[in-house]
Amino acid sequence: MSPCPPPVAGLPARPAISAWPDVAELYRRFDALVKQPMRPIRADKLPQVMRYFDERCQGSRRLAERAKAVIPGGVQHNLAFNHPFPLAITQAEGAHMTDVDGNRYIDFLQAGGPTLLGSNHPVVRQKVNEVLDSCGPVTGLLHEYEVKLAELVCQSMPGVEMVRLLGSGTEAVMGAVRLARAYTRKKWIIKVGGAYHGWSDQLVYGMRLPSTGRMEAVGIPRGATGNTQECHPNDLDALRRKLQLNRLRGGTAAVLLEPLGPESGTRPVHPDYNRQVRQLCDEFGALMIFDEVVTGFRLGMGGAQAYFNVKPDLTVLGKCLTGGYPMAGAIGGRKDVMMLLVGGIGTTTRRAFVGGTLSANPLSCVAGYHALLEAQRTGAAGVAGRAGDRLRQGLEAIIHRLGLPYVVYNMGSIVHLQTSGVLLLDTSNIFKLLRVKNEATQRKHMMEAMGAAYTAHGLITLAGSRIYTSLADTDAVIDDALNRFEDVFKLV
Numbered sequence: 219m220s221p222c223p224p225p226v227a228g229l230p231a232r233p234a235i236s237a238w239p240d241v242a243e244l245y246r247r248f249d250a251l252v253k254q255p256m257r258p259i260r261a262d263k264l265p266q267v268m269r270y271f272d273e274r275c276q277g278s279r280r281l282a283e284r285a286k287a288v289i290p291g292g293v294q295h296n297l298a299f300n301h302p303f304p305l306a307i308t309q310a311e312g313a314h315m316t317d318v319d320g321n322r323y324i325d326f327l328q329a330g331g332p333t334l335l336g337s338n339h340p341v342v343r344q345k346v347n348e349v350l351d352s353c354g355p356v357t358g359l360l361h362e363y364e365v366k367l368a369e370l371v372c373q374s375m376p377g378v379e380m381v382r383l384l385g386s387g388t389e390a391v392m393g394a395v396r397l398a399r400a401y402t403r404k405k406w407i408i409k410v411g412g413a414y415h416g417w418s419d420q421l422v423y424g425m426r427l428p429s430t431g432r433m434e435a436v437g438i439p440r441g442a443t444g445n446t447q448e449c450h451p452n453d454l455d456a457l458r459r460k461l462q463l464n465r466l467r468g469g470t471a472a473v474l475l476e477p478l479g480p481e482s483g484t485r486p487v488h489p490d491y492n493r494q495v496r497q498l499c500d501e502f503g504a505l506m507i508f509d510e511v512v513t514g515f516r517l518g519m520g521g522a523q524a525y526f527n528v529k530p531d532l533t534v535l536g537k538c539l540t541g542g543y544p545m546a547g548a549i550g551g552r553k554d555v556m557m558l559l560v561g562g563i564g565t566t567t568r569r570a571f572v573g574g575t576l577s578a579n580p581l582s583c584v585a586g587y588h589a590l591l592e593a594q595r596t597g598a599a600g601v602a603g604r605a606g607d608r609l610r611q612g613l614e615a616i617i618h619r620l621g622l623p624y625v626v627y628n629m630g631s632i633v634h635l636q637t638s639g640v641l642l643l644d645t646s647n648i649f650k651l652l653r654v655k656n657e658a659t660q661r662k663h664m665m666e667a668m669g670a671a672y673t674a675h676g677l678i679t680l681a682g683s684r685i686y687t688s689l690a691d692t693d694a695v696i697d698d699a700l701n702r703f704e705d706v707f708k709l710v
């Protein structure tokens with residue numbers, strides 16, 4: 219394969235997604251994957267994987283042990299809960315990171331998605347330092363970068379005329395739901411089963427696996443999820459039925475969806491799905507909310523809405539919005555709706571209240587503005603997307619050659635590698651859900667073991683099943699990664 223050419227100034231950016239996957243074929247292969255016995259790392263090879271952690275990761279192990287005394291479970295970020303213990307990282311740059319024991323890894327976690335430019339990009343870091351030197355991270359008053367970032371987001375995203383910055387994707391989803399209810403004066407929120415929209419009370423519902431409802435809603439009163447509903451992915455008839463029923467009992471304020479499909483496209487949508495949901499929203503007077511926390515800017519400056527050419531009423535942003543710096547969250551959307559988010563203390567106008575001491579601080583805004591400018595200048599989404607294509611094609615060839623049932627697919631820089639199929643189990647009704655509960659635990663263990671094997675071969679993935687590529691992933695990085703993946707798959 220020839221090296222990937224650098225982006226050329228003046229030429230239109232390459233699209234982030236070169237081709238939408240063949241969805242019907244994918245679902246057929248998902249079905250085949252979960253219907254056959256698991257293909258984990260062989261029992262006689264597992265000790266070899268675990269030896270890596272014993273022999274090469276003692277510094278991480280010691281820190282993880284220390285952490286357990288003061289941090290529940292020993293680590294705070296959900297994505298760092300890796301088997302057999304979380305790695306302690308000291309350096310991250312571009313496509314690589316290094317742990318406290320000096321081991322170097324190819325970084326396909328990319329902090330869970332925000333660092334489209336690769337980790338710790340020098341241009342962004344320098345601009346952040348300039349602002350820190352002049353006014354520190356926060357003043358509580360207006361800063362020029364707050365306006366510049368908002369202007370850039372509004373210019374880039376087709377459905378965003380105004381924007382309000384918040385603390386995280388979770389906060390922004392929470393605010394968007396409140397805003398939709400305030401605007402429509404209706405109460406129901408319909409989400410797609412399996413989608414993750416953060417951890418607010420009303421959206422820990424139907425998480426990860428469709429039709430699981432309140433399965434993870436521990437500590438959340440029934441009333442908090444009482445007006446949340448879920449529909450199975452791609453099921454437009456079910457969505458219509460819910461919209462019809464809701465019309466008789468308070469109306470639907472919004473349909474909330476991840477535009478690629480739940481869990482960043484783990485169960486991909488049919489290419490026309492978003493447009494048809496848009497039509498249903500219009501027919502029933504519900505707002506359409508795109509949760510673009512993952513897809514915003516990672517799929518190009520216009521996000522998934524530009525790719526699908528579907529304009530949501532509201533857009534939730536996070537992650538790439540601040541280029542990996544703290545406080546990544548925003549609600550954007552139609553001006554008439556957004557005006558209900560007007561700020562200030564105790565106004566007399568009717569509004570949906572949101573706030574946050576550190577929201578829209580200069581540090582987040584300068585980081586976001588320059589990260590997005592740099593992404594635009596370099597065509598980062600397209601470059602990362604081609605890296606995703608190259609990785610997917612290479613993995614496909616290895617999987618095929620070794621006769622494994624695994625399924626790999628990508629939407630640009632978001633690559634899904636399904637080996638255990640735990641997120642693809644059929645939970646479409648309560649009986650199926652009960653039946654797969656035990657199997658889900660076993661398949662989850664397999665996914666964790668695969669994650670550990672990748673790590674022991676110098677590859678950091680997201681929970682052993684997802685990969686984010688970045689601008690820093692040259693052909694050489696991807697080819698190096700493919701050799702490492704092949705070494706892991708030979709242990710199966």
Ligand SMILES: Cc1ncc(COP(=O)(O)O)c(C=O)c1O
Pocket residue numbers: 330386387388389391414415416417476482509510511512536537546547
């Ligand atoms: C689609 C989606 N929405 C919302 C969130 C929540 O964002 P945050 O972690 O910033 O609260 C996430 C986080 O992974 C996400 O993937």
